[in-house]
Amino acid sequence: MKLKQLLALLMALGLVAAACGGSDDDSSSGSDDGDTATAESSDDGDSGDDGDDGDDGDSGDDGDAMEEGAEIATDFGVTDTQIFVGINGDLSGPFAALVSEIVESQVVYWEMVNERGGIAGREVVPLVLDSGYATDKGIENFEEFAQEGDGGVVMITENTGSPITAAIAEDAADNDLLVIPLSWASLWPAEENVAILEKQTTYCIESMNGVEWLKNKVEADGKEAKLAIISRPGEYGLDGATGAQIAAEELGIEIVYNGIDQVAGDDRTAVISQLVDSGATMVWTTVTPGELADVFGQAVSQGFEADWSGNGPSFSYPALLPTDLAPLFDQYYWQSGYSVPWNGNDSEGMQELVSEMTARRPDAVLSDQYITGWIEGIMAETILTQAAENGDMTRAGVVAASQQVSIDFKGISPNQSYNGAYNDIVVRGSYIFDVDAEAFNLQPLSAGEGSSGMIPIEENYIGTVAASYQFDGPCI
Amino acid sequence: MSFGRPLLRTSYEEDAAILPTWFQKGSAIVALLLITLMALGFGPLAAFPKFLLGNTWINPVTLTIIFAIAALGINILVGVTGQVSLGHAFFMGTGAYTAVMLGGNVGDEESWKACVPFHDNLGLLESQGQCGLGLPIWIWLPASGVVAAMIGVLVSPAAVKVRGLYLAIVTVGLVFIGLHLGRMLPEWAGDFESGRKWPKLDIRLWKEEAPLVELTEDGKWFGLIHLSEEQKQFFFLFAIMLVMLWFAKNLVRSRTGRALQAIRDRDVAAEVMGVPEFKYKRLGFAISSAYAGVAGALLASYNGRVSPIDFGLLLSVDFIAILLIGGAGTIAGTMMGTVFVELLPDMVEKFTAWLASKLDAGGPVGLIANFLLTEGGEGDFGPISIATVAPGWPMSTFQWNFVIYGTLIVVFLIFEPLGLYGVWLKVRNYWKGWPFSY
Amino acid sequence: MEIFIQTLAKAIALGSIYAIMGLSFVLIFKGTQVLNFAAGAISMAGALFMSILIADRGFPFLPFTNPLAPADGETAGVALWIVHLMIALILAAILGLILERVAIRPMVGQPLFSMAVITLGLEIAIRPFNLDATAITGRSVGVPWGTESWELAGAIIPKSYVAAIIAAAIAFTGVYFFYRSRFGVAMRAVAFDQEAAMAQGINVGRVFAIAWGLGAALAALGAIFFAMAPWPPAGTVSLEIHPIWIFRVLPVIILGGLDSVAGAVAGGLLIAIFEIFAGQYLSQWTNILGPGYSTIVPYIVMLVVLLVRPYGLFGTEEIRRV
Structure with missing residues (x-):
């Protein structure tokens, strides 16, 4: 019952807004090709005075003939x-x-x-x-x-x-x-x-950026970059791991453990043991948060120290930061993502x-x-x-x-x-975040404060590999 | 034939007939006619399923037909032979992969990537993907049954050695081993999550370009009648199901069927009476697996794309539920159970949507709707959430569907062990004796 | 050597958790002849009770808060945590009692398979409520020792492993002596022949109730100790443990025999040792065995054992009558 009333109200408001004409004219990018008229959300309604600026030559429609909504x-x-x-x-x-x-x-x-x-x-x-x-x-x-x-x-x-x-x-x-x-x-x-x-x-490019960033971080810390890749079977896992592998090849990083497709089933002892044995200094993961918690938790508890990162879906702050592993994630894990975090x-x-x-x-x-x-x-x-x-x-x-x-x-x-x-x-740009377990504090939006614990350190980061890589189809 | 005295049978054939009375023969014909008209979209008849299941009702109904074939198989093993198996999903998978190996796209060194949807720019795979042989459906469909049956025969010795609940759990192991094989052999199974493509349901004589009977495009059939893709597949699968149904019914009323039932009721006694236990258990497994194989192949082809995880344990559990809700051991019960289990979730969803549309209507319906549904606002309570997104309590219809499904299994087992078939028997007997039904 | 010790500790710890779950199955099966497929849902509900008590400080629909619970951001001491654990186990036991009364009691005397499937129905029906409660975030169970560990001859052994082993030892001792008590004998009598037991004046209904109450509490205990770091949910109840939980334990009870207390413990340890050691020491053959091969090791072991001994290592052979 409330929904319908709300909708009616919204429509009425919408009509009023449309009648008042364009109120907020945010000029859209239009930077590359001048002739693509884009995103002018406010004044395309029924005010009808907006002859298209420059017609779309490529699409072959009849341009200004149909400027009314009804047509x-x-x-x-x-x-x-x-x-x-x-x-x-x-x-x-x-x-x-x-x-x-x-x-x-x-x-x-x-x-x-x-x-x-x-x-x-x-x-x-x-x-x-x-x-x-x-x-x-x-x-x-x-x-x-x-x-x-x-x-x-x-x-x-x-x-x-x-x-x-x-x-x-x-x-x-x-x-x-x-x-x-x-x-x-x-x-x-x-x-x-x-x-x-x-x-x-894409996961593939995200991995290239992430691995390159990790390499720079590890080398800045004075360690040798030795990469371990772990991923789950499936398109997601393969795509992310392939990107990491491409980056490692291009940057000349040694892959000491290649765990592509290996995180499968409910018991991951095999992966953990090989990971710990490999002596890697950086780990790239393309898994789910539950799998990450298992592999990360057990590897770290066996004394394995490295810088970890992985594709966006590997890590989930609401699932992993309330766990007892939170301080360890804070210390060793760097999250990667596709956009700015909330209020970031x-x-x-x-x-x-x-x-x-x-x-x-x-x-x-x-x-x-x-x-x-x-x-x-x-x-x-x-x-x-x-x-x-x-x-x-x-x-x-x-x-x-x-x-x-x-x-x-x-x-x-x-x-x-x-x-x-x-x-x-x-x-080609991805985002890299520092995991901050202290800042992690999920509040209702009305409180106007709180944080997901994801602190941006790189925005729209494009590594050298990702910048120049030419795709001839899907990565995988 | 004796009119007027319905239960008097004067010959053995009459007694064992599939449809013993004229009334049943007549109603079977009428039912077939009704279903045909319904599927053809005949006005008032099609309005009924449209109300229950929505405009695209023919999709869930077609899926139900495929599930019915598999359910007939599990009924032969669990209901008739009495061997509890939770491994039905494994046999369905066997059939599906046989189908794709025989009927899938033909490929070569160059084009195998088109068959199995992962690319291998870095040489991650040790061998290349396995394309199919491109054989027509009349080869791959029976073959998927035969191969699944052979695997069933291989498994059957365990059923003689291991009994009851132990057997049920051994067959659980089978499903997990099947899933592991799916992970181990991406060249065959394709991507673990998104799988690979299956041959389409077109009927070809051999590998020619234009199919003999077109099933996957809208268009005229035999130059007679214009049908949509969905309708064509519905009729094709319905025909297959009728054949399988006929075979199952005949099996149960034959010598073999009686032997299987004897083993179910008391295996040692059956053996004493000259029914070789191992032979018939093996047969039970073989037939049941063949049904599963055919259904698996059809399911994969109908969906067009299936992955190993689709043949998981939940699928097996579905069939056990179908059997118990329908009534184990009876063909009619199996069919009723399938319809119930497969279509109920869609109906609940549609019903909730219908209720939601009545929220403002007032009257008793509006009251019920107000009581059951909530939009999540302040002071608006009710167990079912109809807000677009509703994590946490109140739960969405999707989650309530699971609750209803589980509760139904419990309720049927407690109150009506014969399932829907038992309910039907009671109703029938009541009206048979009416007005003296006490 | 460190690796061997670490692996052994992990195997025994996992085996302990399997054993606790196995004991839950055996208690219920011995008392009521039901193979409890609902153990997964019950155990997760138990872990949720724990989380609600300790993290939310009381149930949302009850008017009082839990005065014992630690304040926000603090962790309970070990003793206080155990008190909470006990309350959570009691709540789980009550859940078990309710399920038994509603769904199992009316089924007395029905075939084994029908009883097993009823619990499957319960599992499916309870699961959405559990998933719902954990949907958004991981729910903490407030483990006092978190991710801390001890060092033993160079090997790092998380405290959670030791805790699981202690819990299993206590559970086993408890169940063992329970079976030797007057009530345990009654339970064994009921399992042997319900009618004869009734004729002896044993209250079969009460035996059923006790079996389910204890079984549910044990299931919850297993889940709570499996919810500790470094096991995957790492100190929280999560979606992760639940769906797989029960199917990892099935080989354990089948291996030990459905009705043997010692079998549950032996089966649990054996399966876990095979699973973890195969994972650790066969990992260089992953290419041949397939990724995730250690997951199906329990099933392979189970199949082999069953083909040799159809009623498990310790199970009682069923006498086939005509």
Whole structure:
């Protein structure tokens, strides 16, 4: 009952806002190609006075002919008043804790967008389905989103996990349904995956940066760089470990233990014993937090001393910093990531995120995951706005629009473009954080304080290997 | 044939018939007709499943058909032969991987990466991925049954040696060993999480380009009727299930079936009466595994992509639940159990969504909705959360589904050991004697 | 040599935890003829009770707080921690009693397999509540000694290992003497023949209740000691232990025999020694054995033993009647 009233109120507010005209005109990047008109979220509604500045020569639409919202071509998931987007999330499986926060912040993002008048005068309605990280349920959800009628969506703004994304990739291409995967695996550069939008950097590049940073750190401490790599089976593990291996080869680091694919099953004694025997001074991990706790905890308890780091999902502050290992993580572990942590810098994007989330979800607990949901929201909004400007909000039109945009994350993550060759557009910057167990203090947003314990030391770090590496396909 | 006296049978054939009465024959035909019309999207008939399961109802229903085939297999082993097995998932996996080896994409030195989805820029793999032979479905589908049956025969000696709960746990070991094999052999299994692609369900005569019967594209069938991809697969799998059903029913009422039941009821007594225990236990394992193999192959092909973890222990547990909720040892019960276990979660979800839409309606429905559902606001209580995201209490429908599922197993075992089939028997007997049903 | 000592300590510690879980299974099986698949859910619930007592200082829906609990950011002393442990075990026992009364008692006399599957149903039904409570963050169980360790001849031995061994020793002694008590004899009589036991004036219902109460408490004890660093959840209750927990213990009880107290301990130690030593000393053959091979070592050992001795090392052979 509350939801409907709220929505009605939001729509009313949206209309008022739209009638008042553009209030906050943040000029979008538009730095690379002048002709891609991007992300002008405020004044594309029904005010109708905005002749496109420079027409999109490449997309072959009829330019200014369709400048009114009513004349936008649509097929499924877009009505005259609403735009439906799908979220195929893991809200009850192994990643539920992370994903539910990501979804929450994306929902807040759409609330904000709708309050500002929506996209092309239409309200954005996110539909959320739970996959539980099970492939067949994920496929079923996808089919529901892809249906050509009521309940169908115009794009999927989040699809949790590489396995499910891999399972639906082909169908997504067949249905022209644009998908933003919640996965950083470098699997999607190929031509046939045009409907799958890679976002931020990839595990592979993240590993290159992380290993290079670790090497510099270890050598600065006066030790010899000897690398151990441990990873779990699966695309995530292989992608991250491959990046680490590439970096080690390019930088001439000796790999004293190569544990690619070795963290499997419930007993990791074999990995731990080999790791401890190897005499490594730096360890790169591509595992899950539970596996990290096991390997890290037992290795350190056997007197193994080294600098550890790993791909973003290896470490999870809410799962690992309340444990007894927290001081050890503080001492030996360096977290890597894809964006700024909660309230981690003063950028415009971060201020907006913090104020919006705090205002709309005062009881929610502080989390770095909100940034990821926000980024998905910004991506989807930019693409849908571009599609509306092109006058084509069909599913195919949205896929086409995604290839024209450059997205400005306003300082919370490296900006991203989909307009160019893969090696030119792939994001090569990652973030490196110091784990600070003392600072770790999860508070409700309304308290206005607290920290995830992730203290940025490098923002948008691009190592020499990552800067120059040329990809001829996925890393793995 | 004696009209008017329904239970009087004058010949053995009559007594053992699959559908002994005219009424049952008639209702079977009507049911088939109804299901066909429903799947064809015939207006009012299709509205019913649409209400229960949503617009895309044909997907979960098709999955249920595949599960029914596997459930028929576990019924033969557990329900009819009395050998408790939690290893059904392992045999399904065996069938699935046989299918992909025989029917999967043909590859060579150059193109194997297209078959098994990992690339190997750094030479991490010791050998290259294994492509399939590209054989048609009429070879790989029976073969997946046969190979699974052979593995079942290999396992069966354990069933003679180890009994009861011990056997159940040995078969748990089988599932874990299967998972380990999946990890050990990425060249075969593909990526441990996202797996590899399976041959599509098209029917070909041999390896020709255009399939004889197209099952994976929307379009006309035999130049007669326009069907969607989902409808075509539904009819194809439904036909396979009917054949498997017919075979299972015949098996149970044959000499072999009676021998299997004798072993279930008292193995030593059966042996004394001249039923060789080992031979029939082996047969039970073989047939059950064959069903599992076929179902596994179909499941993998239908999903298009499957990974080793999909054949984990939870899948086996599903089948035990199907058996107990449906009623062990009966074919009808098995089918009812499958429908119940596989479709219930979707129905609960749809029901919750429907309730949520009635929150403002007032009246008794609105009251119930208000009592059960919560949007997470202050003072809004209720056990089921319908907010988009709801970690912690109250729980989402997805989690409540598990609670309902587990509770149902407990409730059925306590109150109705014969399962849904027992409920059906009671209802039938009540109406048979009506109005003197006491 | 240090490596050998470290490995041995780890193996014995893991074996101790397996043994505690094994004892829980055996108690319940001996008393009620139920193979308790719900042990995973019960044990995790027990660990959660511990966490709620010590970290949250009381249950959210009860009006009083726990006066004993340490203040925020402090750790309880060993004695205080043990007091909390006892309360958590009692709560777990109450949970066991409730489950027994609701689901197991009505099933008396039903086939073994039906009883086992009922517990499977319980496991599935309880799990969402457990997962829900641990969904967002790791929940601390306030282990006083954290990650501290002792050094012995150059080998580093975490205090948690020693604690687990002591806990297992106490649990085994307790169960051993329990079986020699008057009540233990009654329990054995019930396990042997329920009707005959009833005819002798033994209250079978009470035996069932006691078996489940003690079994649930032991399961919780196992989970709490497995929730200590350096075991994977490292001082917290987490999603990690729960799903795998019970299936790691099954080979233990099968190896020892479902109804043998000594068997549970011997099986636990044996399985853990095979598992940990295989992990430590066969690791250079991982390429052949496959990653994560030590996980299936218990199952291989179990299969081999069962084919030679179908009722485990110490189990009683079932007499087959016609």
